[in-house]
Amino acid sequence: MKRLMSGNAALGEAAVLSGCTCYFGYPITPQNELTEYMARRMATSGGVFIQSESEIAAINMVLGASVTGARAMTSSSSPGISLKQEGISYLAADELPAVIVNMARGGPGMGNISPAQSDYFQATRGGGHGDYKTIVLAPGSVQELTEIVPLAFDLADKYRNPVIILGDGMLGQMMEPVDFDNLQRPPDYEKDYTLTGAKERPARKIHSLIFDTKLQEEHNWKLFRKFRLMEQNEVRYETYLTDDAEMIVIAYGFGARIAKGAIKRLRQENLKVGMIRPVTLWPFPAKALRDMAKTVNDFFVFEMSTGQMVEDVKLSLEGRGHVHFYGRPGGVVPMPIELSRIIARHYIQAQAGGRRRKR
């Protein structure tokens, strides 16, 4: 049955249906509906809800709950996510699962409360200190959240690593029809690392302090091998009208919805534009882009920032193809018509320069 829900509320419901029993959060716009939803929902589902004194406290409560084996989540928006980085680094170091939601807003600093995509670097590069990565999932619609949320909890448990859901104020606050009919609660994993008291087993210790540099190095390589596995197995993306495309737009999250609107217009004018929408921002669909470059010359990156993902696109293509960029930072959300005009200009110039599909 379809219900009209905000992205934030739908995310909360999907989390509970995915087996999340502990939520800790601190108010910040544009994600407050999620914290408020969890306050009500945890009371009825018998779960744990704490409005913490800070984002730092919230992420550390998540760490505590996670170490007991519970599915735990916290959410915030950009400035609060900066505060959570310490805890995310510890979660990664301790190999503990957790789901962290960022309904991003304009920045840097206090910025504003409008939708933005300027936390891409922070999310995809680890974000805190030390050598680590987090899987970053970027849903583009409220309905997609209901698939992303169980996936996030599953991947967190599977790899024993924090997973980030990166949305933005638009996704969090807009209301769309959504149903949870196909939501599958992820399986419970055998957890042989949890702290539950040393009953019928030796005492356990979980720590990230490793004074011995050789052992720390080995721990780093162990994590690295895990991250490489994620890169091999967990890349997710959507393609849209790529078969005959002369130009591929790369956009994610809400940006991809604007891009889709733009592409629909361009197609009406017979401009052959398609799209790759990364769903996992890390691991990034690098191979998909490289494969596309066998036939396509022009790649157009659109982000609601001054350009962050564009670096991953360039790294992925390794010089194969021309990379175009258009960005609107600061919480500005362009209309599809604006984007379609910009793309058209680049497209026509590329064609005039003689660049066509290589086939």
Place this chain on the structure above:
Amino acid sequence: MKTVYKRPKLLKEAHFHYCPGCGHGIVNRLLMEVIEEMDLQESAICVAPAGCGMLLYNYFEIDVLESAHGRGAAVATGIKRARPQSLVFSYQGDGDLAAIGTAEGFHAANRGENISVIFVNNGVYGMTGGQMAPTTLLDQVTTTTPEGRDPVLAGHPVRICEVFSKLDGATYLERVAVNKPAAVKKTKKAIAKAFQRQLDGLGFSLVEILAPCPTNWKMGSIESCQWIDEVMCKEFPLGVVKEVRGGDRPRAEAPGGAATGKGASCS
């Protein structure tokens, strides 16, 4: 022959890394004694700090999670709420609890989290080499107060028990010391009481333990112990700072509920 003292089984046969005369070793041993005597090893979960106590997981035969500097009370909150049946305590130094982790400790106390905080106050940052802590006494020389702590520049010593005593959620706050045998006995009793209160679901408890750090105080071990009596106790008076009896609690049960133990044998 009568055994008057033995090493608790829960204290591993490892050598302490603590300096000679350090208070941490005594507190570590007391904790394991109390947990053993109260038969709580199967439910206890300890949250270790950043500070000289951070390696206690090498000595404790119970489950231990290390936390980031100052976050012990928040981490313990997460554990306890998710597992109310466990005995959960954080072990924190004065830099850890009274500086970087003040917010986490304060609000865990204010929410009346059913956890215990073992707070080792040695008046300095031991691990990082003897810098000023919030608890450093006025005129006390540290590496960052080379002329002695000047309140105009560096503020006054923080009395955590007294500050927390104003919070309705904090129900048991006691300051003790480990500088002489009688004081050590009292410390053990206070720890046992804090744990028993947690088992009874009475809410937030904190035991502040004045402990010597001879290395950074630049004193001998015995002199350090005397200094606690003669100087430190004047600023940090020993005794129960607050104790709310079970029936007086405004709420029937603390968040996180009661822990399970097989009863206390330590009075």
